[in-house]
Amino acid sequence: MAPYASDGTTDSGQTRVPHPMRRKAARYVVPVAVMGVAAATIGLVPALADSGDPDLPDVSARQLLAKIAASDVEQLSGTVRISTDLGLPDLGGLADGPAFGVGKDGDGSSADPASRLAELASGTHTLRVAADGPDRQKVSLVEKAAEYSIVHNGKDVWGYDSASGEVYHTTASQHGEQHREQVPGTPQDFAGKVLAAVDDTTSVTVDGTARVAGRDAYRLVVTPRHASGTTVGVITIAVDSATGLPLKFTLTPAGGGPAVVDAGFTRISFAEPAASTFRFTPPKGAKVTEGEDAGEHSLSSGALPEGLLPSGKSAGDGAAKDGVRVIGKGWNSVVRFDTGLGGGTRPSSGQGAASGFLGSLGDQVSGKFGTGTVFSTRLVNALITDDGTVYAGAVTKDTLVKAASGAR
Template identity: 70%
Template sequence: MAPYESDDSRGAEEADGRYSARRKAARYGVPVAVVGVAAATIGLVPALADSGDPDLPKITAQQLIEKIAKSDVQRLSGTVRISTDLGLPNLGGLESGLASGAVKDGSGSSADPASKLTELASGTHTLRVAADGQDRQKVSLIESAAEYSLIHNGKDVWGYDSKSDEVYHGTAAQDGKKGKDEAPVTPKDFADEILKSVDDTTSVTVGGTAQVAGRDAYRLVVKPKQASGTTVGAISIAVDSTTGLPLKFTLTPAGGGAAVVDAGFTRISFAEPAAATFDFTPPKGAKVTEGEDAGAGEHARTPGAPRKDASPLEGLAAGGDGMKVLGKGWNSIAVFDTGAKGGIPSSSGDGALGGFLGSLGDQVSGEFGKGTVFSTRLVNALITDDGKAYVGTVTKDVLVKAADAGR
């Protein structure tokens, strides 16, 4: 009974309908915290939970998916530990230098969540989270000598960086969806990105039980049916047995080794947070940047678009222009124009910066011409000399073949 192999066809139709409204094309970028895979249908391989600790009633993958979908946790508070290991090169402070330069030249604020939360793309971080319904949430990134907080309270979104004493103020999306300044930070955020992208190229099973933050949980295991070509090994989602809330998310690469993303609660409470948790008033003397003013002046441009003089890397990070998706499921590849011609400078040309950028990637060639592949343990990107970018959770060889086919 493909692609939804189950003896409960009615339940399958309900589950498919529940998720169809949530599916959308995945957004690609380097570096990333997690990448969804574009999909059209849900395909589940049913399996009963193995015996484990704790001892919970048996459940099928279909039932566990539906339990997540029905989860309606509105109030919680707790601590999340997130570790990300994409295998990015050590840039020796170059990233922070570029970020601080952007702030100094007026093109941004250190409190802007769009840039601040990209710190989660590497290393291990501790977050304090709280939620009280759809209109009030708070995430605090705890650093060694400072704290960054992102607060959503009603129509307002506030970002505060205690280290620089800067404040960012924006407006929340009114449709209940995540805004452009929000990034996945909780296990549920990551799980949603994956589950809305499950298709008939995917195996979904129940892989036993676990205890997370003192809660009994089932382990939902999501992985490609055919591993050839993809960099994704498997995804494990620990699901609270009572509430259906994802408590832990772990993504391991096909190449083995440590998890690429490991995000989970270390402490959680479902009690109502104090109302004062979501109150925020800019400290006296703090610099406040309004969201609509962040790109004013000579730096003004359409949000998400690269500058006219953007390098290929900046065009890639901005998402490029006219993105289309090639392939299906875990081997999907996003293709777009970076807005910059000339590709990535080789290690022998265009000065020290050109040599440095070129040294980070591998020079490749094919029927498409020449280009540079930038690799992580999960996402790989090929930027051709004519400015096109091919990005996906696939191997370098798959990217080159895609570029040859699309020349």
């Protein structure tokens, strides 16, 4: 070997060294060991951290529901991870289309809450939420090197899209009490909608405990009963044992497969958020779009289409609300609304390639409503008739067509 062999072994007697080749190979043990330790850490740490389900005193479903109802968490901040898998192709803009009924045909501002929150209808997203009482809330949709935030502070509702620097402003309506809306997209928002609909067609049980975002929680299982028409399989809600706040919401379709909606806190704190969190002034030079006086509405209805979840009794009376009517009740309810698009979506209506493409996505059906196209997802089925009326609900296709036929 050359006179400048490796340090430390320069002058050591040749007899002590087993064999040059073995000595060489031995050094490569170090990087391999480092990789092994890293792999073991990646594999083991989550397993060790998952220390099993917590031991909590037994509660009945009724007690737990009462606890949720009595929950008075006013201040919180945290991170929510929401995955939605409706089985739709990830077309992004599709969510703005008439098929979802929430795209209010905005003015094109990328900071409009209604269109932005519709993004939650597909894929996995991270939301950061903060709330301090009924008048101050903030929810941010975390994107790559950008964020879309909705800030509700007093009578102002701001939407801020950091990617484009655009600002959307609207004033919340003055009905003080109605501000007690939940922050959209959060587990308590979903849970609130479901639990409002709990009646004799629903079975509610407590099924053990779980640990969510480092907190001990009860698992509340909601199953539709006597409702063969619904596509909803099982809804699981993890309820914080101390505060009664829903921490995680999972909806599994009746058809099986992965959850359609899975929204849960990954981190939560009940400390008062910093006041600066809710303070928003448009950045200099930003384009500000003034919205109509509808902040309340866009805040609550944007996240997921109404009717995706069973409607509560208050909305189930068939009362007209923005032209939306609810047909049927409980788990089999279907919403009906008019898009005003007379043309419909049938290829024969001759609106070029776009309508032909839309038509090819759905199935043609006919009934007392005339003819129309049914668009199916793993949870929601929607029927768009040729005169532009939309029927949608978390029900099977047959139930939907039957409901639409009966509605005329």
